[in-house]
Structure formats: C-alpha cells, structure tokens
Amino acid sequence: MKNHAHKLDIELQNNPAYVRRQSDSMDISSGNNDVSNFVTKDDFLVTSTLILDAKYGRNMDFRKEHVKSYLFYNKWHQRALLYFSLFVNLTLGIFEKPAVPNFELPVWATMFIEVLCLLFFIFRIIHTAHVEKMENLWLDRKYILVVIIILLTILDMFGYIIWIVIAPGTNAVRWSRPLRPFLCVNFPEGRQVRQAFRNIRRSMPEVVNIFILFTLTLCLFSLLALKLYSSKNLYFPDGTPYFQYYMDAIWQLYVLVTTANNPDVMMPAYDYSNWWALFFVAVIIVLLYTFMSIVLAAIYNSYRDNLKKEVKNVIYTKRRKLTEAFEILQEKNDDHYVIKKPCWMELMKYVVPKRSDKQHELLLHVLDEDNKSCVKKTQFLYLADLLLLPLTEVKDRMTLLEKHLPGLYNSRVSCILKTIVKHRFFRWFFDSLIFINAWIIGFGIKDADWFFLSIFFLEILFKLYTFGGFKFFKQFWNIFDFFVVNGALILTTYNYMENEVKNDSYVLDLFLVMRVLRLFRTFASIKRFRVVIMTIVSIAPSISTYGAVLLVFYYFYAIIGMEIFHGLIRFHGYNMTFTELNNYSFCGNAKLKDSNFYYDHYCSNNFNDILKSFVILFELTVVNQWHVLTSGFVLVTHPAARLYFLTFHICCVVVVLNIFTAFILEAFVLEYTLSKESKLESVLERTLKQFGTGVTENSDKSVASDDNESDVEIIPDKFSSVKGLQFHVKKRNQKTMHVMLQEMFEKEIEIETF
Structure with a gap:
C-alpha cells in the first residue's frame, strides 16, 4: 500500500496537470490520503468558473465535465452574436410589409434573414442543452417558452408561404411577429428584463383585486351619469350625444380618471348647471386620487416584497456557487475547512489572470481576517463582491513631461502652476465661468464666445499639463470638455475663416450649449x-x-x-x-x-x-x-x-x-x-494599511477632484513590508441599484446556512 501511494505521489508530482495541496497534515506515504488530496487543472477551471458565475450573476447549473464548452458559451462573441440576432430579428419589422417608406424588402429576403436568426437561436438552445443539466433545462419555463416561440414562428412561416402560393394578392398575416420581443426576455442573457416581468406578474393579483373594485365603482358612476344627463338632451361641441349610452359613459369617465379630457367632459353639464361640477369632482376624488393612489401603494408594497425575493434569490445563487467552488478546493485545517495560500494563488491565476501576484496576495489578506494565510468558507463567500471592487496596481504614474523633461516639469514655476490647478478653487473658478457663460448664452450675447472658448481651452491645457493625458482622459467630464470645447473652437474658427454668420451654424450653437451641461457636475458637488x-x-x-x-x-x-x-x-x-x-x-x-x-x-x-x-x-x-x-x-x-x-x-x-x-x-x-461605503471597501483600506501602506485621497480639501468619484492612491511608506507595492482604488460615491439592494437584503441571510 505504501509503495503504491509513493508511486502515485511521484506520478502526480511529475504531472503538470496536477497541483498538490500544501498541507502540514498531509502525508501521502501514510496511505491515509487518496487522489482527492490533489487538485487538477480542471478543478481550478471549474472553481474559477463558479466564482465568475457568482461575480456576474449567472445562474446556469452547468455540467462540470463540459466546463470548457460552458466557457465558450459565455464568450463575449457568443453573447454579441445572440444580441445581434435578437436585434436583427426585431428590426425586421422595419423592412416587412407594411414597411417604413423606401425600406421594404421582398418577402423571401426578410424570411431568409429571419431563418438565419432562428438557426442561431436553435444553436444556442442546443448549446445550452449540452452544457446545462438536462433535468434543469426542460423544467425551466424560459427555455420552454423560447422553444415554443421558435416552433410557432416556423409554423407561421410555412403557413404564410402556403397562403401566398395558394391565394396570391390576398392579405396574408404573419401572426407570430408580436412574439419576437419575448425571445429577448426568455434567453438567459435577458435575466434583468425577465426579473422585471416576474415582478409585474407577481404584483398583478393584488392590483387586479383593487382594479375590480375600481371598475365596479366606475360602472356605478357611469350609471349615475347616464341617469343624470341622458334626459337633458345635451351634446358635446362636435355634436356627439352627451352620456346617452352606457358604454360611452364608462369610456368617458375612464378617460376623465386619466385627466386627458378634463374639463372638456364636464363642460356641457357645467354650462347647463354649475352644480353638476360636484359630480365630476366626486368622480376625480374617488377614482383618481383615491383608487389610483391605492393602486400605486399596492404596487409599491407588492413590488418591494417581490424585489426582496428576487434579490435574495440572487444572493442565494451567488453563495451557492461560491460554496460549491469552495468545496472543490477545501482542505481540513484543525477543525475547519479552508483554502490555503498556495491553492489560492493558483486559483487567482484562473479567476483574474491579468492581475499580478501582489494583487492576488492582497485579496487573500482582505478575506483572511485571522491572518492564518488561508480562507475559511464564511470568508470565501465575500470573494465575488471583493472582485467587483475597482482595485488596480499602480506601476508608473509619471506624465510624459515628467519622464522626458523632469527639469522643466519639476521647476518652481511648474510646481506653483500644478498646485494651483489641483486646488479646489481652480475648479470653483471655472464652474463660476460656466454659470456666467450659461447666462450670456441665455441672453443671446454672441460676442463673448471667443473669450469663453479660449478660457476653457486653457483650462484643458493646464489639466493636461498637470495630470497627464492618461489620468486626464480617465475622467468622463474631462473627455466631455475636451471634445465640446475643441469642437466648438474648430467650428468657430471655420466660420470665421469662411465669413459665415454664426446664427446659421446650428452645430456650433449645439456645441456651445453642451458646454453648459457641465453644470450638472457642479450641482452634484452640492450636498442638497x-x-x-x-x-x-x-x-x-x-x-x-x-x-x-x-x-x-x-x-x-x-x-x-x-x-x-x-x-x-x-x-x-x-x-x-x-x-x-x-x-x-x-x-x-x-x-x-x-x-x-x-x-x-x-x-x-x-x-x-x-x-x-x-x-x-x-x-x-x-x-x-x-x-x-x-x-x-x-x-x-x-x-x-x-x-x-x-x-x-x-x-x-x-x-x-x-x-x-x-x-x-x-x-x-x-x-x-444605506451607507456610502461598503464593508469590503473599508476592510480593503484597513488591510492595505496593515499591509504596510499609507492611504491618501485626491479628494482632500486642498485638491480639486475632476469628477464625482474620489480616487484613493495606496502609496507605500518607508516601513512597507512589501517593497514596491503600490495600488490605486477608485472609490465610487454612487452604487448601482443592484449592489445597493444586495447590501440591503444580504444581512437577512445567514451565512451559516450554506
């Protein structure tokens, strides 16, 4: 037994397809361990795929033996082809009869394009059936609906062809065309839209109950209106009889609830007697301000409950994926199962291959709260969220001028200029100029265009000089300013050289007005x-x-x-x-x-x-x-x-x-x-400090921030335990709704249940 184990140990050590787990308690020669003590490349591939599924919110339960096919399924070009096919399938409505003028294509051409789209949809379904567990595939309603829509479309196409052959010149109908957008909803890639539809569907029962009462009340008011006005022989201004028919009365009062025909529907009765206004006031108060407000309240209450369920399902799926990934690589360490550092470092090469080993080690330290160079299951469950934090390693932040002309760039005059540009008053000065510019544009003063364009052009030059092109063009508002100001300068110069009247150049006017949109950035910096x-x-x-x-x-x-x-x-x-x-x-x-x-x-x-x-x-x-x-x-x-x-x-x-x-x-x-800063962001900064680094923010009071995001530069101090380590963390002041909802409901889910 020992000889067999020793032979197996040698084979695995010499086989590059395997990575042995590093464990002090592991002794292959004892015969107490088997092949499960070794992790294959396929294990790392499956584990990394599960982690990426958790990160991106994918919930497909793929077959582990087909992991490479599943990775191909999720390639960007496969998703792009699906989106393109769905887009083309929808845009066929532009070219099919009745087509947009001058865009009509022959029937055979549109059908040929639709067949190509359907073939790709069928390929996508077959590919899904190959990578996903069959017991899940055919119990999933979204796949069933996709297959049904494809079959109905093919049936409709055959019926349409037979119809136009048997009865040419008649009006044949493609009855399956309204089903096309539902393909976008039911493919896995449309999960966000599908969740919205589920929320609508789940909210409907409570809404229907209220709407039934609303309809009964509307019918009662309509009956009352019929009895009140039918004998008065009143007419609308266009000669239409006034509340003479019950169905018309229901329609008129429903339109009144939408306020579209107010006060038109009331005027004939109001002209007859001013007291009749009370009836229409009662209709609006009861049906619009009461019932419709209750509908909104019911929708909000039901929507919030359903939204909570959706978010919890997303969190459960994410944690289930991470739990499954953890169990593939887990090792017994004392009384806990963990993933040790060597295994972690190898795993990160699959999960985030473009990040350096220093970043892989930093991620381990963020999750490893016990400082034991290993990750427990409860800590591992935060990995997907940690991977979403925008952490990048800083390699070289010097500008081109600093590299090639250090004497000039670091001169006394240059340092004074850079200090001025980085100061918050520099931004406030140009924000005030934008206000003045907006006021001048509003009053039609054209002579100041050259002045403001020149000033804003100088602002761009100063920022480029101070921050460098790489950092400058990372900010949205800098890119916006660059193209708007330079575009306006080019057009203004062209108009001046051609002696054209500025009023005739609507493109130039558009550029000048777009510059004022930067005011929104200024408003965002104001707390209120x-x-x-x-x-x-x-x-x-x-x-x-x-x-x-x-x-x-x-x-x-x-x-x-x-x-x-x-x-x-x-x-x-x-x-x-x-x-x-x-x-x-x-x-x-x-x-x-x-x-x-x-x-x-x-x-x-x-x-x-x-x-x-x-x-x-x-x-x-x-x-x-x-x-x-x-x-x-x-x-x-x-x-x-x-x-x-x-x-x-x-x-x-x-x-x-x-x-x-x-x-x-x-x-x-x-x-x-909700707090503006997530738990992981604060843990990341704390870990970086413990790691021997200092933290500085360019949102400091003396430094102007170029947009609404503050950048945290992690700069190593002289006592850093890891020499040369330098990171850049972009801290977002805003979070997406999806992340905010997860933070709100995640606390209600016990980690220990996984």
Missing part, C-alpha cells in the same frame, strides 16, 4: 442636490431594464396595431384646395370629417409602419390627448377598437409606469438610508 443626482446615476442602468420592458409591450402592440389599423389613416397635408380635399378626403378617410382627430392635425399619428406605431404608442403612454387619438381609430373601424387602446393604457401606464415609480421610490429611499 447630491442625493437626487446620485439616485439618478444609480438607477441609470436599471432604467434601461424598464425601457426594455416597455419596448416589449411597444413592439407587441405596434405589430398588432399595424395589422388592424394599417392604411386607414394617412397624412396628405392640411392646406389643400377643394379638388385635393375631394381626392384625399380627411386624413385619407372620409369617416374623419369634422372629427377632433382631423382638426387637431393628428393625421401623421397612424400605424402605417413600425416607427410611426412606436411614436403613437409613446403619445398614448404620455396620456395627454390619448382619447382623441383613440377616437380617430374608433371612427375608421369600430367602437370595439377601444379595447386595444384601453389594454395598452392599463399595461403600460397603470402597471409598468407605476412599478417604475415604485422602483424610483425604493432607489431614493436606499440612497438616503
């Missing part, structure tokens, strides 16, 4: 404005998520709207002669004669192509005059067309926008209540 601006910055990525949710609804309703309303309303102009009026009628449809839709010049608001459809759907989302837009399409079709616009209003305005409002409220509260 900081929370609002930081909230906006924090939720900016998440706004795109809700934008994608609206896009799904927009695309769905746009395709359906084009199939129902295409060609019924057209824009032919408004200043026409009598002959032209007879030829083109009213918005291309005589049914719109004497309608508010025509007299308000809404003819361009139609569903004749997907871009126009998106515009009119956005107008409906804004709500103002949405009832006039609806009335036009009702006149050219049927009163049942109101259901299309009503369901869109409920989905996008009542539900999605209210959930987005709840999201904004939660973000604002979090920005007020």
Whole structure:
C-alpha cells in the first residue's frame, strides 16, 4: 500500500496537470490520503468558473465535465452574436410589409434573414442543452417558452408561404411577429428584463383585486351619469350625444380618471348647471386620487416584497456557487475547512489572470481576517463582491513631461502652476465661468464666445499639463470638455475663416450649449442636490431594464396595431384646395370629417409602419390627448377598437409606469438610508494599511477632484513590508441599484446556512 501511494505521489508530482495541496497534515506515504488530496487543472477551471458565475450573476447549473464548452458559451462573441440576432430579428419589422417608406424588402429576403436568426437561436438552445443539466433545462419555463416561440414562428412561416402560393394578392398575416420581443426576455442573457416581468406578474393579483373594485365603482358612476344627463338632451361641441349610452359613459369617465379630457367632459353639464361640477369632482376624488393612489401603494408594497425575493434569490445563487467552488478546493485545517495560500494563488491565476501576484496576495489578506494565510468558507463567500471592487496596481504614474523633461516639469514655476490647478478653487473658478457663460448664452450675447472658448481651452491645457493625458482622459467630464470645447473652437474658427454668420451654424450653437451641461457636475458637488443626482446615476442602468420592458409591450402592440389599423389613416397635408380635399378626403378617410382627430392635425399619428406605431404608442403612454387619438381609430373601424387602446393604457401606464415609480421610490429611499461605503471597501483600506501602506485621497480639501468619484492612491511608506507595492482604488460615491439592494437584503441571510 505504501509503495503504491509513493508511486502515485511521484506520478502526480511529475504531472503538470496536477497541483498538490500544501498541507502540514498531509502525508501521502501514510496511505491515509487518496487522489482527492490533489487538485487538477480542471478543478481550478471549474472553481474559477463558479466564482465568475457568482461575480456576474449567472445562474446556469452547468455540467462540470463540459466546463470548457460552458466557457465558450459565455464568450463575449457568443453573447454579441445572440444580441445581434435578437436585434436583427426585431428590426425586421422595419423592412416587412407594411414597411417604413423606401425600406421594404421582398418577402423571401426578410424570411431568409429571419431563418438565419432562428438557426442561431436553435444553436444556442442546443448549446445550452449540452452544457446545462438536462433535468434543469426542460423544467425551466424560459427555455420552454423560447422553444415554443421558435416552433410557432416556423409554423407561421410555412403557413404564410402556403397562403401566398395558394391565394396570391390576398392579405396574408404573419401572426407570430408580436412574439419576437419575448425571445429577448426568455434567453438567459435577458435575466434583468425577465426579473422585471416576474415582478409585474407577481404584483398583478393584488392590483387586479383593487382594479375590480375600481371598475365596479366606475360602472356605478357611469350609471349615475347616464341617469343624470341622458334626459337633458345635451351634446358635446362636435355634436356627439352627451352620456346617452352606457358604454360611452364608462369610456368617458375612464378617460376623465386619466385627466386627458378634463374639463372638456364636464363642460356641457357645467354650462347647463354649475352644480353638476360636484359630480365630476366626486368622480376625480374617488377614482383618481383615491383608487389610483391605492393602486400605486399596492404596487409599491407588492413590488418591494417581490424585489426582496428576487434579490435574495440572487444572493442565494451567488453563495451557492461560491460554496460549491469552495468545496472543490477545501482542505481540513484543525477543525475547519479552508483554502490555503498556495491553492489560492493558483486559483487567482484562473479567476483574474491579468492581475499580478501582489494583487492576488492582497485579496487573500482582505478575506483572511485571522491572518492564518488561508480562507475559511464564511470568508470565501465575500470573494465575488471583493472582485467587483475597482482595485488596480499602480506601476508608473509619471506624465510624459515628467519622464522626458523632469527639469522643466519639476521647476518652481511648474510646481506653483500644478498646485494651483489641483486646488479646489481652480475648479470653483471655472464652474463660476460656466454659470456666467450659461447666462450670456441665455441672453443671446454672441460676442463673448471667443473669450469663453479660449478660457476653457486653457483650462484643458493646464489639466493636461498637470495630470497627464492618461489620468486626464480617465475622467468622463474631462473627455466631455475636451471634445465640446475643441469642437466648438474648430467650428468657430471655420466660420470665421469662411465669413459665415454664426446664427446659421446650428452645430456650433449645439456645441456651445453642451458646454453648459457641465453644470450638472457642479450641482452634484452640492450636498442638497447630491442625493437626487446620485439616485439618478444609480438607477441609470436599471432604467434601461424598464425601457426594455416597455419596448416589449411597444413592439407587441405596434405589430398588432399595424395589422388592424394599417392604411386607414394617412397624412396628405392640411392646406389643400377643394379638388385635393375631394381626392384625399380627411386624413385619407372620409369617416374623419369634422372629427377632433382631423382638426387637431393628428393625421401623421397612424400605424402605417413600425416607427410611426412606436411614436403613437409613446403619445398614448404620455396620456395627454390619448382619447382623441383613440377616437380617430374608433371612427375608421369600430367602437370595439377601444379595447386595444384601453389594454395598452392599463399595461403600460397603470402597471409598468407605476412599478417604475415604485422602483424610483425604493432607489431614493436606499440612497438616503444605506451607507456610502461598503464593508469590503473599508476592510480593503484597513488591510492595505496593515499591509504596510499609507492611504491618501485626491479628494482632500486642498485638491480639486475632476469628477464625482474620489480616487484613493495606496502609496507605500518607508516601513512597507512589501517593497514596491503600490495600488490605486477608485472609490465610487454612487452604487448601482443592484449592489445597493444586495447590501440591503444580504444581512437577512445567514451565512451559516450554506
């Protein structure tokens, strides 16, 4: 037995595919240890993949034997191809009939492109089936929905081809096109949008209960309005009977709840008797200010609970991945399982290969609170969050002038200039000039353009000289200033040389006005404005998520709207002669004669192509005059067309926008209540100090910060235990909403349960 173990030990030591765990208690010759005491490269590969999954929030339960295929699945070019295919699949609506003018492609061309997209989707599903455990794949609803949508699309394409062959010239319908945006939701890469849809779905039961009561109350008020006004023989200004029909009464009062027809709907009754205003005031108070406020409160309450569940699921998944990764590499040390330093250093080469060994060692010291050169399980669970901290090693921070002209750069005059530029009053001076510049632009004083452009150009030169190009262009506002000021200078010089009138150069005016946008940076430095601006910055990525949710609804309703309303309303102009009026009628449809839709010049608001459809759907989302837009399409079709616009209003305005409002409220509260500095950031700085380094911040009172982020430069002092170690930590004043929510709910999850 000893000979066999000794032989195995020699083979493993000579095999580069294996790395032996370094443990004082490990003795392979004793025969008490087996191959499990050795870690293969595949083990490190699986472990690093699990850690990266935890870091990036991926929740696919991949098969360990297919880890390399899973890594290929997550390559940036594979994701880029998926996003590109989804984008192309959606943009086919621009080229398919009814197409945007001058963009229509033959049917065979659009179908060929769609087939290519579907083939890649099928490849992606097959690849997923290869790398993920099958018992998980076919129980996952998102994959089932993707497969169903692909099969329905193929069935629709075959049916469409057969239809146009059997009955050419007839109006064939591609009924699967509204399903296209749901592919974006149900692929794993659309998890943020999918979470938003889950929140909507889970919030609906409570909202539905309130909406049922709202509908019953609306019907009661409509019945009361019918009884009050039907016998008065009143009419709207366009001649429409005033509350003569029950369904019309329900519609009019629902529009009133959206405030779109207020006070128009009240005026005939109000003119008849001023006392009738009390009825409409009661409707608004009960249905709008009471019921709709309760709907918002219910959505917010339900949304917050569902959001908490979503975030907890993300945290559980992250910790489960890290626990699984830890158990692959764990070693018994006294009474605990740990990952020791040699194994850790090797692991970090797989996880963060571009970082140096010094950074790998620093990460170990941050997690190793006991200073035993090993990481426990409870400490290892913070690794994914630690990897997200922007820590970089400083190798050389000298500017080009300091390298090549040190005498000039370090001269007395140069040092005075650099001190002035780094001082906070330097920034305040130029911020005040921006205020003055904005005031001058607002009053149309053109003669000062050259002066301000020259001053701002000097500011850029001084900053480049002081900080160097590398550090200068790392700041967003510096990049913004550089392109705006230089662009304005170039255009101003060109106009001067060509003797052109400045008023004719709208591009130059745009550059000059854009320069004033830097005021937002100034506002962000003021305490009373900081929370609002930081909230906006924090939720900016998440706004795109809700934008994608609206896009799904927009695309769905746009395709359906084009199939129902295409060609019924057209824009032919408004200043026409009598002959032209007879030829083109009213918005291309005589049914719109004497309608508010025509007299308000809404003819361009139609569903004749997907871009126009998106515009009119956005107008409906804004709500103002949405009832006039609806009335036009009702006149050219049927009163049942109101259901299309009503369901869109409920989905996008009542539900999605209210959930987005709840999201904004939660973000604002979090920005007020959560600490600006995470636990790991403070631990990192403390560890760096213990590691023998000093910490300085360029946000010191005597140093001007170029943006709203403070940089912490970790500079070794003369007593540093690690010679030559120097780091740069970018401390963000703002956190993303996702990170803030994790910090809020992570404390409620016990680590010991993993």
